[in-house]
Amino acid sequence: KQEVTQIPAALSVPEGENLVLNCSFTDSAIYNLQWFRQDPGKGLTSLLLIQSSQREQTSGRLNASLDKSSGRSTLYIAASQPGDSATYLCAVRGGSYIPTFGRGTSLIVHP
């Protein structure tokens, strides 16, 4: 059974810092990996989707990497802003195409 772990569980940083959020998974036979953002009391917003054959994806200040063999992905946030404050969820999709979610990293960026 796939298990997804996200470290750290919570992070509080001053504005402007570059951040790395980590996601690890136990079964490397994945179809793809997706990073989401969730604001308090809201649904999920997709940030980046990495197919199993890809190494990384970039969107604006966000960069996600994938090392399938070691079961790891990182989400890099450059020049963090208060508006980046949210919970970031990592989801791994295997053969069933149903994603398994981590518990998320709660990020606070203070001015």
Added chain:
Amino acid sequence: GAVVSQHPSWVICKSGTSVKIECRSLDFQATTMFWYRQFPKQSLMLMATSNEGSKATYEQGVEKDKFLINHASLTLSTLTVTSAHPEDSSFYICSARDSGRGHNEQFFGPGTRLTVL
């Protein structure tokens, strides 16, 4: 494109009553929809997979008689929490798979906050 809506966004009900939550794909057809439950500071836990025109597939530990799922059309799935109790209070999120895009992505609704008094 690829918008999923949920209604209501929040609901408060008395213990013992039933609550229906709707999930709609607004601009695409979804043969498959998913229902998740999320407790505070916890991850999303899949409750059931709903396929249009057939019975839902429930995850282990989820009572199918308590959480009734109906997926009567390609754009609508409903989750009914029957005889709700305070422990059913949670954030319920649905997602829909765009039939035209294969298995690649699911699109998530904004969630429904259920509070059972």
